[in-house]
Structure formats: structure tokens, C-alpha cells
Amino acid sequence: MLPVLSSAAATTVAAPAGGPAAVPELAQHCPPGFELRADNGCYLRSFYRDLPSLQNAGVGGPQTGLPALREGFSPQQIDLGRLLFFDPLLSADHTIACASCHQPHLGFADGRGRSVGIGGQVVSRSAPSLWNVGLLKRFFWDGRATSLEQQAVGPLFAADEMGNSPARLQTDLNGTPAYVALFRQVFDTDTIALEQVYLALAAFQSSLISLNSRYDLYAQGFEEALTPAETEGMNIFRSFVARCAECHTPPLFTNQQIAVLGTPEPEGLTLDIGAEGPSGDPSQRGGFKVPSLRNITLTAPYMHSGRFATLREAVEFYNKGRGHAVPEGEKLSLHWHIWEPQLEARELDRLVDFLGALTDEGFKPAIPAAVPSGLPVPVLSHSKSEQQ
Ligand code: HEC
Ligand code: HEC
Known part of the structure; x- marks a missing residue:
């Protein structure tokens, strides 16, 4: 189904195609949804900020306010982060690439x-969506990183992900004239430092905002934005029988806590x-960060190890009985909201x-048609017209 992005044999390092790439122009404007202020920083415009009814500090319910966002990055930092990504x-x-x-x-x-x-190695968990990561406080399924900068170090230097080393990454970037020129523009520096790379990646990722779904129109007061079936589903989602909203709390549909559910591992894995x-x-054994459910229809398969192929299967997990999938001999401290709601199939x-x-x-960002290294961009694109 998915075209496989074949990676070259680990011993050969792909050389940039067609010689050094031209220095791209960095954006002077903010990504959609953000406004440029006098400090050359980009700040989110959202009705979650403009409508007093959506700024409640309390938890739960459609009126809950938005968590703090990493923002104020310059258009150039964000755009440089996009190229690096x-x-x-x-x-x-x-x-x-990250992408x-x-x-x-x-x-x-x-x-x-x-x-x-790298080299076709299968990593131990599923890649989470990056939509709205700028609004999160902890990262990775086990919550082990507390900033996007700290998070980026993980994949870059993990032997089974990007397999790099800090020294080699720095050498490669400083050996690419287009990057040297771009980092000089953005950070006023002659030598690229890895902290600047992490910051630019964080700036780009913080611009991935998804808060304009039909649910958000509903939260704004346009009740007809949801179909009757969706409204019914929302009421079940919020009910104290199903308890979904206790953990998947609006507006991000996560309370950002770690919860132990006892979801099953794929066949044959411990x-x-x-x-x-x-x-x-x-007490956190088998515990994972409550994932946001925004854009959830786009990110199958589901759970930390992708055990469930469809959303229906993922939702059905909650109905199969507390602890039903916990391996024999394991004692997990299951969360008290994991119960047996006994929902009907139609619910x-x-x-x-x-x-x-x-x-x-x-607000999906444009995929760059070319990156400063001149290497091919390893991204599946629906159509060429989306690239710029
Ligand atoms: C080989 C595939 C792969 C690559 C390459 C990769 N990631 Fe990931 N990413 C993952 C997986 C898998 C996880 C979850 C790992 C875990 O939780 O232990 C993850 C987690 C994340 C998270 C945490 C999201 C959350 O909600 O907790 C962020 C942010 C992220 N990646 C950004 C990046 C960036 C930036 C890069 C490039 C520097 C990158 N990733 C490269 C697979 C990848
Ligand atoms: C106790 C907190 C809690 C409750 C209650 C809860 N969830 Fe979850 N949900 C989680 C956690 C934690 C995960 C990740 C578990 C894992 O990967 O093993 C998750 C994962 C999911 C996923 C997969 C997300 C992804 O990105 O793969 C879906 C879909 C989901 N929950 C829907 C629901 C629905 C629907 C309900 C109500 C019936 C519900 N959840 C109730 C904590 C909760």
C-alpha cells in the first residue's frame, strides 16, 4: 500500500545530486494562522484566544482553554526548520529525513x-502525528522529553532511526554552503551549532496547528457543523459511561498525562x-502519554505499537473489559477510568x-521542491503542484 522509500545500503552515503544547491529565499511572512508582530515573531491567531467563552481554565468540556503554545519564532526560523525537517x-x-x-x-x-x-531497521514504536506538538508539554509515547529541542536529539542520534552523531551532523551542515548562508541569515553566525538546528526544527513543528475542524466550529457555537451521528458520538465521548474526555480532553483531546491502559502488543512482541x-x-509500567485525537483518521494504525489497524478496533478496545489484554503474570496499575462501559455496537x-x-x-505546510543539500526529498507527495 505505502510506497517504500528505499534507503541506500548503509555503507554508501548518497552524494548531493547536481552539485551545490542554490541558497533558497527564506519566507518573510508567517505560516497561515499566524500574524507577524513588531518583534519579527509569529503569533497564533485562533478563535480559542479571541472568544471569551473558550478561555476557561477548568478542565473538560468544549469550553476548556488552549494550553500555552511555543510561539514568537521568526518566519525565517520557521522556514529554515521546514528545510531541515x-x-x-x-x-x-x-x-x-524527519519527514x-x-x-x-x-x-x-x-x-x-x-x-x-536507517538501513531498514524497524523501531520499537509507532510514529505519532506532529500536528499541534507546539502545544504539548512532554514528548514521546513514554513522555521522556520535555521540550521539542530535547526531543529532536532522540531520532537524530538513535542508531535505528537517523543513525547520526553530533560531530558528523555538524560537519555535514557546515560543509553545505547553502546551510552556512541560511544559518548566517537567521542566527548571525559563521558556524552552525546544533542548538540552532534543534531550535529551527522546534520553530517549524510549532507552526503545525490544527484547530479548525468541524468540531471547532461546533465549539465556537455553530452546532450544525456536526451531523446528528457525530453529535451523538460526541455526547457518548463526553459521557461518564465512556469517559473518553476524561483523558482525551478538549481542545487538544489529550490531558497530556501518562495513563496505563493495558493495550496489547503486536503478535509475538513482549x-x-x-x-x-x-x-x-x-506504577507507570505499561503507561503511555495520552495521544491527541486530532487528525486521528489520518494516522492509522493506532496505539504506541500500531496494534489496531482501524479506528473502530481502537475504540472497541475500551469496550472489551478492564485489563483484558494484559499479558499473564503482569500486574499493571490500570487507570481508574479504564472500565467496562458496555457500549452497544452502534454507540x-x-x-x-x-x-x-x-x-x-x-495549515499543512508546503513540501520543499528542493532542500539545501540538493539530496532528494524523501516524501510522498499527492501532486507536484503542492511543492514550492
Ligand atoms: C525512523 C522514523 C523516525 C524519524 C526519522 C523521526 N521520527 Fe520522530 N518519531 C518517530 C517515532 C517512532 C516516535 C515515537 C518514539 C517513542 O515514543 O519512543 C517519534 C516521536 C516524535 C515526536 C514526539 C511527538 C509526541 O507527541 O510525543 C516528535 C516531536 C518527533 N518525533 C519529531 C521528529 C523530528 C523533528 C525528527 C527529525 C529530527 C524525527 N522526528 C525523525 C519516528 C521517527
Ligand atoms: C485513562 C485515560 C484514557 C481514557 C479514559 C481513554 N483513553 Fe484513549 N488513549 C489513552 C492512552 C494512554 C492511549 C495510548 C495507549 C497506547 O498506545 O498503548 C490512548 C489511545 C487512544 C487511541 C489511539 C490514538 C493513536 O494515536 O494511536 C484512540 C483512537 C483512543 N484512545 C480513543 C479513545 C476513546 C474513544 C475513548 C473512550 C471510549 C478513550 N480513548 C478513553 C488514554 C485514555
Whole structure:
């Protein structure tokens, strides 16, 4: 189904095609949805900020306010981050970019149960969507990073993801004249430092905002934006029987907490201890960060290991009984909201209908037609006209 982005043999490092690339012009304007202020920073415009009815500090319900966003990045920082995000120069063998596993057309996930890194290695978890990551406080399924900058270090230097080393990344970037020129424009520096790379990547990712779905129109007061089936699904989602909104709290549809659910691993794999790894806390064994459900129809398969192929299967998990998939001999401290709602089949269908109303890709960024290294951009594109 998915075209495989073949990576060259690990021993050969792809050379830039056609010699040094021209220095691209960086954007002077903010991405859609952001306004440029006098400090040359981009700030989000959203009705979640403009409507007093959507600024409640309390938790739960459609009136809950938006969490703090990483913003104020300059248009140039954001655009440089975009080029880096799509550039396979960042990996050891120059075949894998961030975008290889976070494909714009797949909700910034990759359509796989578990991602595939350098040399075809299968990594242990599924790639999460990057929509709205600028509004999150912790990153990775086990919540082990607390900033986007800290997060970026993970894939860049993991042997099974991009396989790079800090020294080689710095050498490659400083050996690419177009990047030297761009970093000089943006950071007023002669030598590219990795902190600047992490910052630019964070700036770009923070611009991936999805808050204009039909559900958001509903939250604004346009009740007819949802179909009757979706409205019914929303009411089930919020009900104290289903309890979905206790963890998948609007407006991001995550409360950003770690929760132990006891979801099953793929056939043949042992339990992923999840947040117990970084925290060392046995009560977090098998615990994962509550994922946002925004653009969820675009990011199948589901859960940390992609165990469920469809949204219907993922939703049905909650109906199958508390702890039904916990491996024998494991004692997990399951979250108290994981219970046995005994929803009817049609209620599960309505939940799936409602989740379909959380889709909005209106601010999808343009995929660069060329990146400063001159290497091919490893992204599946629906049409050439989307590139610029
Ligand atoms: C080989 C595939 C792969 C590549 C390449 C990759 N990622 Fe990821 N990304 C993943 C996987 C898998 C996870 C989840 C890992 C985990 O939770 O342990 C993840 C997690 C993330 C997260 C956390 C999202 C959240 O909600 O917690 C961010 C942000 C992210 N990646 C950004 C990047 C950036 C930036 C790059 C490039 C520097 C990159 N990724 C490269 C596969 C990849
Ligand atoms: C106790 C908190 C909690 C409750 C209640 C809860 N969820 Fe979740 N949800 C999570 C966590 C944590 C995950 C990730 C689990 C994993 O990967 O093993 C998740 C994953 C999901 C996913 C897959 C997301 C993805 O990106 O792969 C869907 C869909 C989902 N939940 C829907 C629901 C629905 C519908 C309900 C109500 C019936 C619900 N959830 C109730 C915490 C919760």
C-alpha cells in the first residue's frame, strides 16, 4: 500500500545530486494562522484566544482553554526548520529525513505500526502525528522529553532511526554552503551549532496547528457543523459511561498525562514497559502519554505499537473489559477510568463518526521542491503542484 522509500545500503552515503544547491529565499511572512508582530515573531491567531467563552481554565468540556503554545519564532526560523525537517542530510547515510517518518500526507505519521529507520531497521514504536506538538508539554509515547529541542536529539542520534552523531551532523551542515548562508541569515553566525538546528526544527513543528475542524466550529457555537451521528458520538465521548474526555480532553483531546491502559502488543512482541522506563516508577509500567485525537483518521494504525489497524478496533478496545489484554503474570496499575462501559455496537460506530469530525489539515505546510543539500526529498507527495 505505502510506497517504500528505499534507503541506500548503509555503507554508501548518497552524494548531493547536481552539485551545490542554490541558497533558497527564506519566507518573510508567517505560516497561515499566524500574524507577524513588531518583534519579527509569529503569533497564533485562533478563535480559542479571541472568544471569551473558550478561555476557561477548568478542565473538560468544549469550553476548556488552549494550553500555552511555543510561539514568537521568526518566519525565517520557521522556514529554515521546514528545510531541515525535509532534508535527509540530517541522517548518517543521507537517506532519511524527519519527514520520512512524519509524512505530511499521513497526518505527519507514517502509516506504519512501527517506523522504519536507517538501513531498514524497524523501531520499537509507532510514529505519532506532529500536528499541534507546539502545544504539548512532554514528548514521546513514554513522555521522556520535555521540550521539542530535547526531543529532536532522540531520532537524530538513535542508531535505528537517523543513525547520526553530533560531530558528523555538524560537519555535514557546515560543509553545505547553502546551510552556512541560511544559518548566517537567521542566527548571525559563521558556524552552525546544533542548538540552532534543534531550535529551527522546534520553530517549524510549532507552526503545525490544527484547530479548525468541524468540531471547532461546533465549539465556537455553530452546532450544525456536526451531523446528528457525530453529535451523538460526541455526547457518548463526553459521557461518564465512556469517559473518553476524561483523558482525551478538549481542545487538544489529550490531558497530556501518562495513563496505563493495558493495550496489547503486536503478535509475538513482549510488553513495552512505557513510562516505567524513564521514570523508574513501577506504577507507570505499561503507561503511555495520552495521544491527541486530532487528525486521528489520518494516522492509522493506532496505539504506541500500531496494534489496531482501524479506528473502530481502537475504540472497541475500551469496550472489551478492564485489563483484558494484559499479558499473564503482569500486574499493571490500570487507570481508574479504564472500565467496562458496555457500549452497544452502534454507540462505538457513533464514537468513530465523532472522531472523524476532528480532521483539519488547512495549515499543512508546503513540501520543499528542493532542500539545501540538493539530496532528494524523501516524501510522498499527492501532486507536484503542492511543492514550492
Ligand atoms: C525512523 C522514523 C523516525 C524519524 C526519522 C523521526 N521520527 Fe520522530 N518519531 C518517530 C517515532 C517512532 C516516535 C515515537 C518514539 C517513542 O515514543 O519512543 C517519534 C516521536 C516524535 C515526536 C514526539 C511527538 C509526541 O507527541 O510525543 C516528535 C516531536 C518527533 N518525533 C519529531 C521528529 C523530528 C523533528 C525528527 C527529525 C529530527 C524525527 N522526528 C525523525 C519516528 C521517527
Ligand atoms: C485513562 C485515560 C484514557 C481514557 C479514559 C481513554 N483513553 Fe484513549 N488513549 C489513552 C492512552 C494512554 C492511549 C495510548 C495507549 C497506547 O498506545 O498503548 C490512548 C489511545 C487512544 C487511541 C489511539 C490514538 C493513536 O494515536 O494511536 C484512540 C483512537 C483512543 N484512545 C480513543 C479513545 C476513546 C474513544 C475513548 C473512550 C471510549 C478513550 N480513548 C478513553 C488514554 C485514555
